[in-house]
Amino acid sequence: MEYEIVDTEHAFLPNWRAAMPAARVVLRTAAQNGAGGDVSIRWCRLRAGESIAVVLPALLARKGKTVILADEPGDALILEALSAGAAGCCNTHAAPEVLQQVATVVGNGGLWVGQNLLQQLIGRTARILTNRNPASVIDVLPGTLSEREMQVAKLVAGGASNKEIANQLSIAERTVKAHLTAIFDKTGTRDRLQLSLKINGLKL
Amino acid sequence: MEYEIVDTEHAFLPNWRAAMPAARVVLRTAAQNGAGGDVSIRWCRLRAGESIAVVLPALLARKGKTVILADEPGDALILEALSAGAAGCCNTHAAPEVLQQVATVVGNGGLWVGQNLLQQLIGRTARILTNRNPASVIDVLPGTLSEREMQVAKLVAGGASNKEIANQLSIAERTVKAHLTAIFDKTGTRDRLQLSLKINGLKL
DNA sequence: TAAGCTATTGGACTAAAGTACAGTTTTTCG
DNA sequence: CGAAAAACTGTACTTTAGTCCAATAGCTTA
Numbered sequence: 001m002e003y004e005i006v007d008t009e010h011a012f013l014p015n016w017r018a019a020m021p022a023a024r025v026v027l028r029t030a031a032q033n034g035a036g037g038d039v040s041i042r043w044c045r046l047r048a049g050e051s052i053a054v055v056l057p058a059l060l061a062r063k064g065k066t067v068i069l070a071d072e073p074g075d076a077l078i079l080e081a082l083s084a085g086a087a088g089c090c091n092t093h094a095a096p097e098v099l100q101q102v103a104t105v106v107g108n109g110g111l112w113v114g115q116n117l118l119q120q121l122i123g124r125t126a127r128i129l130t131n132r133n134p135a136s137v138i139d140v141l142p143g144t145l146s147e148r149e150m151q152v153a154k155l156v157a158g159g160a161s162n163k164e165i166a167n168q169l170s171i172a173e174r175t176v177k178a179h180l181t182a183i184f185d186k187t188g189t190r191d192r193l194q195l196s197l198k199i200n201g202l203k204l
Numbered sequence: 205m206e207y208e209i210v211d212t213e214h215a216f217l218p219n220w221r222a223a224m225p226a227a228r229v230v231l232r233t234a235a236q237n238g239a240g241g242d243v244s245i246r247w248c249r250l251r252a253g254e255s256i257a258v259v260l261p262a263l264l265a266r267k268g269k270t271v272i273l274a275d276e277p278g279d280a281l282i283l284e285a286l287s288a289g290a291a292g293c294c295n296t297h298a299a300p301e302v303l304q305q306v307a308t309v310v311g312n313g314g315l316w317v318g319q320n321l322l323q324q325l326i327g328r329t330a331r332i333l334t335n336r337n338p339a340s341v342i343d344v345l346p347g348t349l350s351e352r353e354m355q356v357a358k359l360v361a362g363g364a365s366n367k368e369i370a371n372q373l374s375i376a377e378r379t380v381k382a383h384l385t386a387i388f389d390k391t392g393t394r395d396r397l398q399l400s401l402k403i404n405g406l407k408l
Numbered sequence: 409t410a411a412g413c414t415a416t417t418g419g420a421c422t423a424a425a426g427t428a429c430a431g432t433t434t435t436t437c438g
Numbered sequence: 439c440g441a442a443a444a445a446c447t448g449t450a451c452t453t454t455a456g457t458c459c460a461a462t463a464g465c466t467t468a
Contacts, residue, residue: 101312101313101314104308104309105312106314108308108314110305110308110312110315110316112314146443146444146445148444148445148446159401161395161424162425162426172447172448174446175445175446177425177427181428190426191365191425192397193400197363197400197404200404200406202404350413350415351414353414365455366455367454378417378419379417381455382415382416382417385457395455395456
């Protein structure tokens with residue numbers, strides 16, 4: 001397996017050298033224009049203040065996997081990198097053993113992403129994908145809403161107007177409003193939009 | 205590295221044997237009660253109609269990573285498995301080379317999840333987690349909104365009233381309304397709630 | 409330079425949402 | 439059985455949202 005490191009200057013950090021001594025450093029501007037080789041993994045260093053959206057696309061268009069190296073990457077950056085198509089994101093100064101693990105995983109078709117982060121993300125997405133299930137409303141608003149209130153809340157969370165809800169539940173629009181007033185009180189929200197965000201897990 | 209395969213019967217499929225000849229098969233009920241060994245990876249076969257929530261917890265509580273083997277696992281199943289804490293999910297009948305790759309990746313701390321699926325999931329979650337980031341609105345509504353419209357849309361998606369938006373952007377409430385009218389037209393939504401759902405990925 | 413687009417705002421509405429009083433009926437539970 | 443809770447609805451608002459006309463100013467581009 002061949003690697004190359006893409007950076008804004010020709011520095012070869014000691015941990016990189018220890019992990020992959022045969023790798024070479026390629027200037028980023030050159031790499032973005034096709035320089036360097038056809039490698040298995042292209043490690044791209046992202047420096048403070050730099051944007052993935054600016055740096056990564058040209059590299060992702062090339063053959064080989066791309067791994068982002070960043071100083072203490074936060075969740076948002078990891079997310080963005082993976083979303084953009086990178087195969088992983090790890091610390092610029094990670095120990096050689098870790099870099100080797102990343103290389104092994106990525107080189108074998110896996111993705112390098114923190115287990116906790118992925119589970120959080122998947123958990124959250126699963127919740128959102130299944131928000132049409134009444135149970136999810138129960139989860140968010142445990143025990144405080146009556147059955148009817150939950151029905152109304154769910155329909156609001158899905159975007160329905162009072163009139164639509166009234167038609168759907170065969171009640172007066174006036175009743176919908178009454179339920180909503182109660183729901184806002186119980187959930188600590190002020191309007192349907194805030195309620196929707198809360199139910200859909202987008203706001204506390 | 206040591207593996208064991210957890211199944212409801214003592215079958216040792218040929219692809220499993222080719223990929224990891226030294227592995228043994230352990231009955232699932234026994235494995236859920238502590239039988240088998242302390243292995244690096246525990247492969248758990250999930251049969252049709254079986255539920256991860258029933259099968260997996262006892263195995264996940266044990267030392268070692270767990271990979272789910274299922275017949276042509278769909279996205280929902282993979283999601284559920286990863287969300288529950290499995291390190292991967294792949295086809296029961298996958299080629300030995302694939303199984304070996306899975307083993308390498310998982311054995312080295314990676315996760316085995318389809319790249320396309322992960323990016324979809326991350327993309328969706330990233331949008332939601334970063335819905336305060338203008339770039340995410342661009343992703344959802346490519347090219348159709350002006351910069352100002354995007355700012356307004358984003359604030360609406362976060363639950364703000366017209367008045368709040370006007371204050372935040374130092375413009376008249378009247379202007380907020382004008383922008384919103386344009387935004388609804390461009391996005392094919394009828395009101396702020398629908399817009400919010402669309403931006404947050406909860407509606408098409 | 410003219411046209412097109414964006415940002416801003418006004419006037420004047422209509423429509424929908426949300427609130428505060430009130431009441432009746434039905435259901436549940438001690 | 440009686441009290442409380444839930445479901446339903448009315449009256450009468452106020453507030454917010456959204457629409458349809460219009461206009462001006464600034465910027466960009468063919």
